[in-house]
Structures are given as C-alpha cells and as structure tokens.
Amino acid sequence: MKKIYSFLLLCVGTLLFTSCLSIADTSISRNGSMEGYRFFYVTPTAERNSVTGDTWGNRHATYGSTTSNSVNPADLIAGYLMGRGYVRVAEVKKEDAAQTMVINYGEGNSRRGFFDERAITVTIQILNGSNNDLLCVCKAEESGGDEAVATRRAIEKALNEIFLGVR
Numbered sequence: 001m002k003k004i005y006s007f008l009l010l011c012v013g014t015l016l017f018t019s020c021l022s023i024a025d026t027s028i029s030r031n032g033s034m035e036g037y038r039f040f041y042v043t044p045t046a047e048r049n050s051v052t053g054d055t056w057g058n059r060h061a062t063y064g065s066t067t068s069n070s071v072n073p074a075d076l077i078a079g080y081l082m083g084r085g086y087v088r089v090a091e092v093k094k095e096d097a098a099q100t101m102v103i104n105y106g107e108g109n110s111r112r113g114f115f116d117e118r119a120i121t122v123t124i125q126i127l128n129g130s131n132n133d134l135l136c137v138c139k140a141e142e143s144g145g146d147e148a149v150a151t152r153r154a155i156e157k158a159l160n161e162i163f164l165g166v167r
Helices: 002-019 073-083 094-099 147-163
Strands: 027-030 039-042 048-057 062-071 100-112 118-128 134-144
Touching: 039 073, 048 147, 062 073, 062 147, 073 100, 073 147, 094 100, 118 147, 134 147
Parallel strands: 039 100
Antiparallel strands: 027 134, 048 062, 100 118, 118 134
C-alpha cells in the first residue's frame, strides 16, 4: 500500500510540476534617453477578447458558467502614460514631434499550460516622433487564466520596466 501511495504522490507531483508555465525574463534595450518627452502617440490596436467557461452536472441537469474579458492594448498603454503625466495626441505634429514618443505594440508566442493557463509575450517599441529613431524596446511575458488577463499583465510588466525611474 505504501508503494502505491508513493507512486501516486510521485505522479501527481510530476503533473503539477510539469504543468506550470515558465515565464521568460523581461528584456529591455534602451537606445536613447526617455527624458524631455511630453506627448505620445499610440498606434491603434484591436481589442483582445477571451472567454473561459466550464460545464458540470449529471444525467438530470447540466450547469455551466462563462467569463469574458477584453483588453485593448492601445488603451491600456495610453491610460498608463496619461497617469504618469504624458499627453496623448491623435497624430504626430511637426511642431511637437521632437517631444512626442510613438509607441508600437506587438504580440507573439501565445502558449497554453496544462490547467488552461495561458502565457502571452508582448513587445512594446518606443520611437522618437521626429525621426523615428528607436528609443527603447521591451519584451515581457506573463501568464493568466485567459488571454486578456495575460495580455494586460504583460503590458503592465513591460511598461513598468520601461518607465522605471523615468520622470
């Protein structure tokens, strides 16, 4: 009996250990100073929606529930920067281009774990508004119960890394 118990414990432990998603470290490359910028322009992004659900029951009745989440990366980035005192502009104007950051968002490497956990990798690129020189690029990965939550966490992680100590 002790051998069966030990074997089951080993199987469950292995399943739990191997089902966890490993999250890559956040990487950042700074090519210029982020000082002196007052304005920012975020390239538009599509809203990311995710729905998770579950059903349970027996032969007499079936029950279920669903949860939906959505996030628009451009709006999340804009809210973060506006909270730090930057001004969002609808377009990059020539007279303000030297003080304007252009922010691009990209996404890739969506992975799924054993317990329906998802990991998303996001990349945020910041350019100088006057000459499109690369100021900074940051790549962050996060996990969450669904894709929208993982995306939100990864964006916040990347933005915190970029603007840590700036302003």
